[in-house]
Amino acid sequence: MASTDDNGVAGYDILRAPGASGGTFTQVGTSTTTSFSDTGLTPSTTYRYQVRARDAAGNTSPVSNTAELTTQPGPSSGTCTTVPTVQTQWGTGYVIQPLTITNTGTSTITGWTATFTLPAGHTLSGSWNGTATVSGQTVTIRNVSHNGTLAPGASTTSVGFQATRPNGNTALPSGYTCA
Structure with missing residues (x-):
């Protein structure tokens, strides 16, 4: 000095x-x-x-x-929605497929992140065609290389997940968002 x-x-x-x-x-x-x-x-x-x-x-x-x-790349200039479809459910679990991600913006997006909340006691037991992370009851699924680019109005329906739940609990995830 x-x-x-x-x-x-x-x-x-x-x-x-x-x-x-x-x-x-x-x-x-x-x-x-x-x-x-x-x-x-x-x-x-x-x-x-x-x-x-x-x-x-x-x-x-x-x-x-x-x-x-x-610096890291910024967010895509588009917007998107996440819509779940219950494929099947049983006493101790369920499958959501497709988890449809749709570009609702006017420009192509090159990546998306879907977030939702699992009900208390539920656990993510598997996912496909997305990279999933869990923090508490919040699940975040990010695109993988083959489904991240979506033109305006385009969707991907290849994403899904399976979760376990306490027997008799019929609640399903909620609060789906997309960014």
Whole structure:
């Protein structure tokens, strides 16, 4: 640190430049810890960052080495719906197939995520043609490579899942959403 006094680090200046090369580094924030969250970035865009330490007297260190990152792709520009169809059910379980995902927007979507809530005591026991994750009673199913791109008005009906439930409980999942 370019400090000439005995003050410790009081904070950090975070500098950012656009792109993988060129552009000017400008200060985009400060932090009193070694963490910083940069918000409002453009999807699928490369940024470069540098950091410099600052002491209580305002002295600053030379900038750090440059770190580069590329933001994740943004959401598709379309909208979608998720409609379940009960194929079969029995005392301790059921199958939802198809779980129809339809692009209701005016532009092609290149990925979708369906979310719904399992009733208390129900457990997802299998799924197909989607990548399923469970958190508590919330199930999230994301497209796989062959069914993620949907033109306006198009649907995929290849997605489905099976769940178990306590014997005699006839409740079914609810709160279906699509993004």
